[in-house]
Amino acid sequence: MMILGLTGSIGMGKSTVAAMFAGNGVPVFDADAEVHRLQGPGGDLVHAIEAVFPGTTGPEGVDRAKLSKAVLGNAEKLAALEELVHPAVGLSRRAFLEEHANAPMVVFDIPLLYEKTGEAGLDGVIVVSAPTDVQRERVLARPGMSEEKFAHILKLQLPDSEKRERADFVIDTGVPLAETERQVDALVTCLRAHDVQYCKQCAR
Incomplete structure (x- = not known):
């Protein structure tokens, strides 16, 4: 099995590209969606998060706005949250691999x-x-987003230029949707026939 990581900074269109891979028949594990499930009604993390961050949960599970406010700008609290979330997501990821073995x-x-x-x-x-x-246009159009919040998020993320430099493949979403889809289709076709290194050379 070939295991590929898909990433990108906020507002870059990662969810759209992930859907394109899924549309090509490639199983996709969505870490964000899994976190939502774990923190949703009856989710495995709800009680643990309430114990560490009192008042951030309710009948619908974790109140993400309250939790975000509780950890925003506090590295120690953010680390405490990650210590709860990352192992749980890791277990779900292993189950995903078993399902798609x-x-x-x-x-x-x-x-x-x-x-x-x-x-x-x-x-x-x-x-x-x-x-x-x-x-910037995409992110600031999101409900509840502000210049301050966007700037804070960017500080927590590796600059896009560095991500592009380190990547094996770059998918451009600043072009018409059909062109982005063509890039994804071509990459999936190549990877199914060859390996990462071969396709990486072809993409240059």
């Missing part, structure tokens, strides 16, 4: 791959990228 290729959609989880266990990394002005 016969798949020739899978994708791990990991927002903070370079910043937190690293590249260990991956055969290659795909970075989703777009011009800075496009990213």
